[in-house]
Amino acid sequence: MTEPKAIRSDHIAEHPAFRAWARVHGSQAAPTKIEVLKQTKRKTMVCRLSGSGTEMENVIAKRSFRHYIGVERIIYAEILPSLSVTSLRYYGSTEDDDPNYEWLFIEDANGRAYTSRLKAHRIAAGRWLGILHTSSASHVDMLSRLPERGPRHYLEALRFARQRIERSLNLELELEDLDSLQMIISDFDRLEGQWSELLEFCDKLPLSLVHGDFKERNIRIRAAAHDRGVPILVAFDWAEAGRGVPPVDILGRFGHGVSRSSEPDIYTYWSVARKLWTLPSMETMKRFETVGKTFRAISAFAW
Template sequence: MSNPITSEILPESLLEHRAVKAWRGLRLGLGEPASIEILKKSHKKRAIYRLAGVGLQGAAVIAKRCQMTTGLIERTIYEQVLPHLPVTAPHYYGFAEEDDTFCWLFLEDVGRERFSPLVEEHRLLAARWLGRMHTAAAHGATAARLPDRGPAHYLEHLRSARRTILRNLTNPALDTDDVAVLKTIVSQCDALEAGWHELEKCCESMPSTLVHSDFRAKNVYVRTDQAGTALFPIDWETAGWGVPAADLAHSRRRYLGHHVDLITYLDIVRECWPSIDMSALQLLVRVGFVFRRLAGINWTSRSLASEWTEEPIACMRVYQAELSEKMQAAPWAR
């Protein structure tokens, strides 16, 4: 999973590293690391390490440090949900609290090959994996243990993004063109909210189920071994319970039509959901695209208070253009 970076100085004794201390706290008796690779380091927040040789049969283990709020969601998924579903998943070693704010998750290292929507085999794998997960999880008693990820969740993303954008329009780091883009996004949010009931209707044809909510290349790995080629989604921080719209929608404009093989997905889910047809599925994908963009706008808007706005504004320009394209033919935005 991921490639190493070198922005952190490791202690002379690896046993003194915080990831190793947390790993040893699990008391699994699986040994000490031969080396540590830094895969991701975010100041005071997330950090991901590869601990070489400490897993089963000497395999590497991924140690992920994250905030407790999202770590508990992932813990629920790995401990209580995925083991009961007919899908592939990384081996889960355990969970450790660091303090009241941060925790650690320890998972099997499933390799370095990422899912690519541009590869047909990967799109077929994604369709089968998601189809099996969505239909199997819909019958389980998991809803009460997971946060809501239905239309109401994304409506809150919309409202939060709009509030944040309006609050930061007077940032002197923004020029006239930047402000115009942001005001256009606010208008798009107004139009979407006005037609939100229509968007909700588009979701009524699909049952609620477990959703990953951030199913994209950086969060999905592909591994080929003697058993064949298999998919391994990771990073369940935004997972929850809702219609599978966001899981089916592509994350980038260049992947238009190249995310999940919908024909294969439909063949699988129809066994449990016979009323679903391709037109309903395609409509759900369009809704999912809007959901994903609203979440992206909300996350990006939090950087607008900074004096360095070039990167968030560049993202906002893309989001604005993509929403405009989708809303032109959308019944919920007329």
């Protein structure tokens, strides 16, 4: 991971993150330090504003496309505070100088990095997701304002990814690479041919708020706070979130490195969710992981 880039103190007032923060909270709430945590060629940016929070805590300033910030604003400001899950404090949002972008301000998700190698973390993830999905399902009006993230969304993503791969076949590639791409296209064709079965399975499930990118890198464990011995979990980066079915967030081992799955404990998830939902047997619950892996794989190719 790239080391954060600290902005010189005499340049803070000129930094776009501070200018955006000042539009919401005034120049008196100036941070003691600004660190650029992430910056891309597409002009998206994530910064840490030290000491800018209500209780002098750090604040994360995120610049992204208007659509993504719009989704996260609804979730942080309206949905999460009304649910029974732990969540990050929302500090507002504002337009960027570029009309294609906006800024979002949230509490810094300090704490330990989440790792699926620890059973206690996987149990915490299963419990947190169980509460998220069951407590959000009744918020129909709020969910209707979010993007659709069910099987129909992933079928569109599959078709988009396949078209992009098919265009790559016209490039000058090695024979081995062409064979690999042809195999992926064949897999997508076979998967689309079986999509009615997946749709039938998902249509029997309740709709809820889904994170959509519930990976290790988007989770922190609040080590200092425990509820009955279970670590407290917070999740961030809700840009891919929406209204969908639980398998979107429930999947086992998938990926590696920064893209590694959170591998939530499905037994814990089931024990929490079945209190409010009529859930199928554990054998059927295990299909959640298979469907979740399918959705995640499609997203990876469509990105």
